[in-house]
Amino acid sequence: MASSRNVQGRGYMGKILFADLDSGTISYEEPNEDFYRTVLGGVGIGAKVLWDHMKPGADPMGPENLLGFTTGLLTDTGALFAGRFTVVGKSPQTGGWGDANCGGYFSPALKRSGVDALFFRGESHEPVYLYLDEKGAELRDAADLWGKDTIETERTLRERHGKRAQVACIGPAGEKRSYMAGICNDGGRIAARSGLGAVMGSKKLKALVAAGRMRVGVSDRERITALSQAFRRRLEGGKGFKRVLGDRLFGFVGWLTRKGPFYTRQPADLFRLMMSKYGTASMTAMSAESGDSPVKNWAGAGYTDFPLTRSQKIGAEAVARYETRKYGCFSCPLRCGAALRVTDGPYPIEKMHRPEYETLCALGTLLLNDDLHAIFHLNDLLNRAGMDSISCGATVAFAIECFENGILSKADTDGLELRWGNSDAIIDLAEKIIRREGLGDLLADGVKIASQKIGRGSDAFAVHCGGMEPPMHDPKFDPGFGMAYLCEPAPSRHMVSSYMLLDLERLERHFKRARKTPAFMTPKERYRYDNKGEAMALGSFFRMLVDCGGLCVFGTQIGGDMPLIQWFNAATGWDLSDDEYLVIGERVEQLRHAFNLREGINPVRDFRLHPRIIGNPPLGKGPAKGVTLDPDAMAQAFYAAMGWDLATGKPEPARLERLGLNDLLSVLYPRHGPGE
Amino acid sequence: MPPRSNIRITARVVGHIDGESVNASGVVELNAGGTIRDLLKQADRALGVKKQKPFKRAFRQGVRPVVLLNGDRIELPEENDRVLSDGDEVSIILTLAGG
Incomplete structure (x- = not known):
């Protein structure tokens, strides 16, 4: 049983751990209350610490990169949906800000070990893992774990440290420094995006084991x-x-x-029912049909290329037949997860997480692959390898198209017949990518780098934004996604903000500054951007708040009016208003953006949407027929709402001052004093 | 007076309605000159799903259904009066975004 709560507590532990992997030393910082009032927790701590402690120009795969694991301010306070941790660092995929988050039970275990966040700098000579509990932390030898897959690593460490121990680790993909590598916990859940598993691998850090019993105190x-x-x-x-x-x-x-x-409108209630019954897999077939899912490496239309008769083979009901039980993350009443057992087909699997929509689409619809058993097997392979299924699916799609167009030959693929829907070849290629073998080595860092190495016009098929493969929502269907893929500090993100997400979140019920989303949008209105920037920016601030709390974004999209602000105030004893919390959300967003600026990245210039994403040339068939998005107009609207200069990306000095980010001014405006 | 000719339209509804997964499809006969509005009025009865009323309920879910005419997106209610031709396919899809 966990020990009793600290009665003095205010939602946070007040301690941040720094592990220097060069020297093997561990130190702590104990920020004061103002620090937490400024950035709350979670990704906020990550943004602040990376800004303060990192120098621009650091090699993402070098010792200077700082890799952080953060828990939320609301984690383990009694708030619901508070089971997510966020990993932060400089992304090898984009060369700028990187973050990824994941649910399960690792986050509360980390916080119960007495820290709000921990950061790794340097590079270990030998593989190590960090063990921590409320008594302290130490780096231990991980030579015997190196080479093991994520599930095997977790099992070994839990046998060693007891069932209380929660593990976050990398698999072979991270060890081999694939830029598509993520960080896994809870038997194959993964903080997948931004390539932070590769950063962990570059530090020879195999795992974190958190086994703490200390409960955080709260004000009320x-x-x-x-x-x-x-x-x-x-x-x-x-x-x-x-x-x-x-x-x-x-x-x-x-x-x-x-x-x-x-x-x-009541869509959030429907979303709740769908999620609790089928999880995100519920979207697979209908999204393929509607135009939400990218098809055939973003060049096809589901209606003709992957019609319902095929997409249903990998849809909600088909997947649900293999369900053995439903499960939820820590403190989650929705329980949108499920465990599967596959006993039929060529790839039996004893236990596996239900593939999410993104995985089903990236390894199915995107590749015109309706072989559900192959997708299950790929899901298991990637979870064990610790690799992002979105990036891997997109990279396989890229390779298939290169093969179909004669850019890659059978000699390049070691005899693999890379054709749309050829599930055997897709599995073989994924295994090669995981092992970095032959063509797999060339593809293991994602489509941008692969197309640079291959050349010969292959960039026409390398669909990415700023080096990151886009997720499985087509901005031609919901242009809000396009704005987020292009302008967010971590590009190609589908869970930050979009028209549909704003519909579900109903921000006007929580924030006076937010407006209702329109009930209907005509095509003209849907592709008009000048009046959407403000709402999308507010959506980003809100998402930062959710991440600072360590909460799951689905908790905010299923109706019921999550009492986010009230939870924050009750945990901390503060009495901040909705607007003051939005200011914190904006502060974190601006900090992440400033991190990119300091690295010389201006999203509108460096995170360009691939022509296929915007519909250039437009598709001649399907739901997005004739649609071409205008990314410059999107950026103009979002930048205006954020107070960013379109040419330089720099935020208005007055805005930074209002947000209390004066220390950014001297870096972003070195020749001017504050306020000029 | 010449006999009134009929047109045959393939209609489909797919998605989640009131939390249940729905996938109904079939052929609906309309009088020549029939519109999308006519189709939606008659589809539930014509396909024998009058009790479940998926075509009717699809537009009462609060989410904007995606409507495809021969695979291309059209906008309702703005294009309710669009005239259909024999052999057209109309799909009503309820979709939501997420991870």
């Missing part, structure tokens, strides 16, 4: 409990209400949405 425990209970009731209450009224309620709401003068 009863209030947090009451808020969480009421929120949980609201989430459950909808179900009961629906059982009673069912179609009548939805019919009435729908009628109002269509006809009435009021804005009464």
Whole structure:
């Protein structure tokens, strides 16, 4: 049993660990309350520490890169959905800001070890892992673990340190420094994006083991409990209400949405039902059909190239047949995860996480692959290797298209017949990428680097933004995604903000500055950007708040009005307003952006959307027929809302001063004093 | 008076309606000159799913359904009066984004 809570606590442990892998030493910093009031926790701590402690120009794969693991301010406080940790560092894929987050049970274990965050600098000579609990931390030899896959590593470490121990580790992909490598926990969950597994591998850091028992204290425990209970009731209450009224309620709401003068949309409740029943896999077939999913390396249309008869083979119901149980992350009442067992087909798997939509699409729809058993096997391979399934699927798609167009031959592929939907060849190629063998070595760092090495016009098929392969949502379907892929400090992100995500989040219910999203959008309105920048920027600030709290974004999209601000205030004892929290969210967003600026990156110039993403040339068929997005107009709108100069990317000095980021001024405006 | 000719439209609805996974499709006969609005009015009955009413309920979910005519996106309610031709395919898709 965990020990009792610290009665003096305010949601945070007040301690940040720094491990120097060169010397093997461990030190601590104990920030004061102002620090937490400035950046809260989670990604906020990551942004602040990386800004303060890193120098520009550091090699992402060198000892100067700082790799951080952060827990949220609300982690283990009694708030719901608070099970995510964020990994931060300079991304080898983009050369700029990198972050990735993941759920499961690692985050609370880390916080119970008495730290809010820990950072690694330097490079170990030999493989090591960090063990920590509330008594302290030490680096230990990991020679016997090096070479093991993520699930085997976790099993070994939990046998060694007890079941309480929670493990985050890299697999062979990270060890081999593949830029597509992520960091895994809880038996194959993965903080996948930004290539931070490669950074961990470059430091010869195999794993973190957290086995702490210290509970963080909060300012007003009863209030947090009451808020969480009421929120949980609201989430459950909808179900009961629906059982009673069912179609009548939805019919009435729908009628109002269509006809009435009021804005009464309820999609979040539907999203909750879908997620609890099928998880994100629920979207696979319908997204392929609707145009949300990219098809055939972003050049096809689901309706004709991957029609419903095929996409349903990898859709929600097909996947659900293999479910053995549902599970939820720490403090999550939604439980959108599931474990699968595959006993039929050529690749039996005893236990595996249900593949997410992104995986099903990247290894299915994107490759015109409807072989569900192959996708299950690939999901298991990538989870064990610790590799991002989005980037891997996109890289395989790139290779197939190079092969189809004669840029790669059978001699290059070691005899593999790389064709759309050839699941055997797809599996073989994925294994080569994981092992960095033959063509796999060339592809293991993603499409940008692969196309630079291959040349011969292959960049036409290398779909990426700033080096990062885009996720499985086509901005031609929801242009909000395009704005986020292009302008966010970590490009190619699908969970920060988009029109659809804003619809679900209903920010106007929490923040006075936010406006309702429109009930309907005509095509003209959908592709108009000048009036969307503000909403998208607010969406980013909100997302930063969610990440600072260590919360799951799905908790904010399923209705029930997550009491985010009230939780923060109850945990810390502060009395900040909704607007003041948005300022913190913006501060973190601006810090991440400033990190990129300091590295010489201006997103609008360096994170260009690949022509296929924007529809240049436009598709001649399908839901996005004839659509070409205007990334410059998107950037103009977002930059204006963020106060960034389009040419330099620099934020307005007055804005930085308002956010209390005066220390950024001397770096970004070296020849001017503050305020000039 | 010449006999009234009919047109045959393939209609499909797919997605999640009230939390249930729905996939209904079939052929709907309309009078020549029939519109999308006519199709949506008649589809549930014509496909024998009048009780479940997926075509009707799809537009009462609050999310904007994606409507495809022969695979290309059209906008409803703006294009409700679009006239259909024999052999057209209309898909109603309810979709949501996420990871």
